[in-house]
Amino acid sequence: MKRLTSLGAHVLLACALSGALAIGAHATEAAPALPPVELFFSNPLLAKAELSPSGRYLAALSGAPGRRDMLIVVDLQENKATPVASYNDVDVLQFQWVNDGRLLFNVSDKQIGPGGNYLASGLYAVNRDGSEMRQLASRRASGPRLLPSYTYMLGQRGAQNSDEVYVLSSDPRQNEKVFTTNLLRLNTMTGQSQAVSRPGQVDSWVLDNDGEPRLTLHASGGTTTMHYREPASGKWRQLAQFPTYAGSKEGFTPVGFGGDGKLYVRAYAGKDAAALHTMDLATGKVDPQGVVVMPGYDFDGGLVSRRGKVLGAVIETDAPGSVWFDKEMAAIQQAVDKLLPNAANLISVAANPEAPWVLVHSLSDVRPLAYYLYSPGSGKLNPVGNSYEGIDPARMGRQDPVRYKARDGREIPALLTVPPGGGKNLPLVVLVHGGPYVRGNHWGWAPDTQFLASRGYAVLEPDFRGSRGYGTAHFQAGFKQWGLAMQNDIADGARWAIAQxxxxxxxICIAGASYGGYAALMGLAKDPDLYKCGINWVGVTDISLLFNGHWSFDSDLSEDWKNHGMPLMIGDPVKDAAQFRATSPIEQASKITQPLLLAYGAVDRRVPLYHGNQFREAVQAHNKQVEWVVYEDEGHGWTRPQNRFDFWKRVESFLGRHIGAGAAPH
Incomplete structure (x- = not known):
């Protein structure tokens, strides 16, 4: 990798922080009629900002058109920004504070798709002033005196009081039956590492409030086993065991530790919706009294803590927010919300209780994420920077959480975004999320939604049954319902929008990626009277192929998920073979006569290109309105900004011809 010169890095940094390079940032008289696609789908200009342990320094990823993403550190006392890791052939990808003077980071090439990237992300450490740079892990299979390429950042706050961090070592060459993830204690100055003892096979590790390993989890045979490490003896013991995939009442997920060693977990405790609870580490029993309970919503956030104390928790209901256990933090939240109204303002803190600043992540439906520093002592709020520049909130669409009834009476949550200025009798894009067993929709500025709204389309994003976040009943109602009740929920949303x-x-056009692409194809086949056109990118076309087929390389789905999760939630490939045929788009291709845009990545390991190829051949036999594009180096989604620009320009043109201004009058 080639580092930028010091002078060049400083110049680029100054330009990025001032917004001088932002696309359209100062365009006034010659402003385009519509915001350009690049405003929505470029890489962020500022991302992943995080306070140092003392709170005096702020680190972030800084980007700008025409250069690579760099790691910067801002001295908040001196008001001075320094680029500490910057290259002209790769981007800094992630980072974390090792201590107040040192950072760990990795790199990637964001200008090529995964098919052209044969290198891992590596690991590097550097002081906050850019000195003492050291490579710790190789970007290739092996490297002299370096940890192997399958060494990764843990992504949890460590002790932050030494030059050492914990990192993961997960060798993809291991036999699936004995696959495990090791934890290494790594000295970022010397490169020396030592493996932490483990209780057997491990998928993931959890550090406690002091930054020490305390829990392990492993899923096998459809069962998750959790082990706990005793602080006094360092010995592991089994803490709990429960079904992995069914959303069982006895199951739980560790969220984090309090300063007193108390374990906070996400658990159902006999209720329909998951809440934040505490667990008795002596017995492995969850306290049935919830700490944070949100009726109708699953708790799926994290703890906000500093050394020795849990301050609160991040939550998500209709929009993201926080619940504070600490009175001072509740007062800070109230003050910040007054200064930044009509926004979701999430506050993160430094590890040191004496830190002079808190960091505010502020977002809304019409404004991308922006960072601010708030001083509880002075009450001052200082802007740090925006993730995207040139976005005019007045030209964005307002987004509202809505609920509608499916045909069987089930209430379906959704997000409705309307174009700037609103309107009635609008062209509608039903945008279906992937997964599908995830919470698909999150209130806030989203590039795909807002791009469509800026072009005059209303956008409906349903969290159909099977989506997580709304309780067990809503989640489990989607089991084995691909192309059936899940599909009906989506169509019922479109009909609700018509009735309103x-x-x-x-x-009306139906669109989506992955499962959303599958649903777009099934929607065209099942409800041809409802949808005028469809857009599918990286979508499943044959359910059976998810289980058994046509990989030109290894699938990225785990064997445990394929053997135990998929039969439970999608269906059994033998017992449900008839249903798979009835609900696979490849079997319904002759019914799809509407205009169709298909896009796939040639190196997709989740939904291989074969899905798209076989469906295209089947549908083109009788449908002459099929547009097709393959991005050669892309996987399950578009990594390269240029490919995102190209794809969404195709979407704009396609929609314009079929349901937009260029559509034939009806």
Missing amino acids: GIADPKR
């Missing part, structure tokens, strides 16, 4: 006067019934 929002959508023009003759100008």
